[in-house]
Amino acid sequence: MNSFALRLAALFVLPVLAACGPRTTQEAPPTSVAGYEAVQDGEYLIPAVDPRYLIEGNVKTVVPYTADDPANSIVVDTYARKLYWVHGDGTATRYGIAVGREGINFRGNGYLGRKAQWPSWTPTQNMIRTQPDMYAQYAGGLPGGLENPLGARALYLYRGGRDTMFRIHGTIDNASVGRATSAGCIRLFNQDAIDLFEKASNGTKVKVRTEAESLAIEGPYMDDAFGRVVPATPENERKRAEDEAKIAAKFESDRVAAEAAKEKHLRKCRRQGILEEDCPALELEEIVLAGEASDVAG
DSSP: OOHHHHHHHHHHHHHHHHHHSOOSSOOOOOOOOTTOSOEEETTEEEOOOOGGGOOTTTSOEEEEOOSOOOTTOEEEETTTTEEEEEOSSSEEEEEEOEEOGGGGSOOEEEEEEEEEESOOBOOOHHHHHHOHHHHGGGTTOBOSSTTOTTTTEEEEEEETTEEEEEEEEOOSOGGGTTBBOSSOSEEOOHHHHHHHHHHOOTTOEEEEOOHHHHHHHHOOEEEOTTSBEEEOOHHHHHHHHHHHHHHHHHHHHHHHHHHHHHHHHHHHHHHTTOOGGGSOOOOHHHHHHHHHHHHHHO
């Protein structure tokens, strides 16, 4: 693995390692946003949603609704990454969603055939076959709870009496809302999943828009530099280009810093008479600190 890959690995692994060691400072919890506070739900305490993830479009909002969908129905737009609970009075409650690979395989109409609180989850055979190290241990199913990827609630879409395998559910990954994801169907913040669960009943009509319907009603959307869905406007195009340039510069700065840290480490080994092939691997924390030092120097 090259130094750049190590740097990326460090960014993911270090927070996990840090959680296992002693803390020298107490981090203040993020300020909660109304409707997204921590929720005690039976035996589980659902954490508050970090305000960083409650960007425009992700927050539950009552909005004007001009499409002709019936009252008390659900409309899913996987292109704009929005879900609507239609009121029937020209308004709807709009929720931000994440859209997984399974969520783009269904279009058209269905209905809720089943609902579940704190649902269990079983990976598909394809997931187990292609990523056995990650999913094989859950082949027998994972009980509901705070570590379950379906989150606090799940709504199951049926068509013609049969389960379509299309799910609307909560999430344990709040950062994913508003983004396209590699797995899963339609994810909401757990607070929103609970809200929708209380509104909808078995038999509720569900419509999943086609791309043509999405464009006609919502207009075009695009991903920003961070993978979040935003309206496709010239301003957002410019912002994406600017952010992509900043991200590329940061990656390059971190790569150079990581290479320098590795070379410094090798020089230390050579001074101690240790051959390069026997030189202990550079600690992940050292790589991260090298990148942070480059930020300060820049």
